[in-house]
Amino acid sequence: MRRKIHIKPIAAGIISLAAAVFILPAAPAALKAMQPMIDKIVQDAAILSLSAAMPQGGLALLKERFEENNSQSSRPEQQSSQQAEHEDAQSGSEAYSPDDMQSLNEDEYTYGQSSSQQGQQGQDIPNIPKEYQAPVLEEDMSNPPSQQYIKHGGGLIKNLTKLTEAQVYSQLGKKYTLSIKDIAKPQVLIVHTHTTESYNQYDYKFYDTRNNWRSLDNNNNMAAIGAEMARVLAENGIGVIHDTTQHDNPSYNGAYDKSAVTIKKLLKENPTISVVLDVHRDAIVRDNNLLVKPLSVINGKKTSQIMIIAGCDNGSFNMSNWPVNLRFAANLQSRIAEKYPTLARPMYLTYKKYNQNLHDNSILVEVGSCGNTMEESLNSARLFAEVLSEMLISYSN
Incomplete structure (x- = not known):
């Protein structure tokens, strides 16, 4: 199905705004009163700009996302001309130390609670025209048939490379070491190559096929997951x-090149960093537009299932550190499986780069899919970070 972009209301608002500014140059009070409308028009214009760069349809957008992933895997390093494009992206980063948490207002970190996310809180069932309805399937994807996977500790690994099982086990059998001297100094870098990826608005058996699963609001996209x-x-x-740089705004194209610039800069500024997480959300669409939400109930709460992806060098990525990343990912996967057996889907080992050549202990983490809700994914983010914390503390001196 095709998604129609409704331009007229936005254009009308922009025209009205221009007229008001022209007519009322000497009336600051009136302009102040119009500020909410101005803000709304600016936001709509930004969304329109972003939409113009998208395929015409939410499902087509999901396809574009994976095409960008595939092309990135063999793309050579970009020249410095990429820097100017990167600087145009909405950006920002925050450093959190343990002392900071004592003074932070808890409300500042309550993400994903906008009106669009309250379907799980008893809000009315969404009114989706029948022609735009497609089914949502809740599925526990944590324990598929084990003969298809490599087992490491409590975790499972899906080997999508040409490496034999024996070769993978050979790498996993080597001792994994991580030495953290001062854990209070920056140890973890969280970035989002596809920051504007967002979730389904409601916990419901149908979804709206016109949805593009994107949001410029960092309270309702992957930045919220990373913040949690x-x-x-x-x-x-x-x-x-x-x-929280929006590397995929206005387009997925080149997002990995942009996030590489960010990662290199922050690694240079923070040499104590031990782990790099690129946090995304997945998209699982089957025949007849069936949208799958990987889901578990943990501690009585609906929780998105996560998937860790470790890249492997096919000989052209210049990623000699992939075995280190594999061992880090597999150890983390095992710890998650032991503490929360249904939190993680099997880990993927695949011929992709995902900027994991830039630093040891780099992984990509998919938190739920576009079928999940923000609330389910925040629950997942908390549990994942809890296990990662325990792992890092165990390696702290």
Whole structure:
């Protein structure tokens, strides 16, 4: 199905705003009163600009996302001309130390509670025209048939490379070491290559096929998930840098090149960083537009299931550190499976780069899919960060 972009209301608002500014140059009070409308028009214009760069349809957008992932895997490093494009993206990063958490207002970290996310809180069932309805399937994806996977500790690994099972086990059998001298200094860098990825608005059996699962509001996209992870890590005494740059605004194209610039900059500024997390959300669409939400109930709460992805060098990525990343990912996967057996889907080992060549202990983390809600994914982010905290503390001197 095709998504129609409704331009007229936005254009009318912009025209009205221009007229008001022209007519009322000497009436600051009147302009102040119009500020909410001005803000809304600016936001709508930004969304319109973003939409113009998208395929015409939410499901087509999901396809574009994975095409961008595939092209990135073999793309050479970009020249410095990429820097100017990067600087145009909405950006920002925050550092969290354990001491900071004592003074932070808890409300500041209550994400995903806007009116669009309250379907799970008893709000009315969404009114979706029948022609735009497609089914949502809740599925526990944590324990598929084990013969298809490599087992490591309590976790499972899906080997999508040409490496034999014996070769993978050979790498996993090597001792994993991580030495953290001062855990309160920045140890974890959280970034989002696809920051504007967002979630389904309601916990419901149908979804709206016109949805593009994107949001420019960092309270309702992957930045909110990263912030929740950062909060939990800092509460456990671990220094964190969380970058909220919207590398995929206005387009997925080139997002990995932009996030590489961010990662390199923050690694240079924070040499104590031990772990790099690129936090995304997945998209699982089957025949007849069936949208799958990987889901578990943990501690009585609906919780999105996460998936860790470790890249493997196919000989052209210049990623000699992939075995280190694999061992880090597999150890974390095992710890998650032991503490929360249904939190994680099997880990993927695949011929992709995902900027994991830039630093040891780099992984990509998919938190739920576009079928999940923000609330379900925040629950997941907390549990994931809790296990990661325990792992890092165990390696702290």
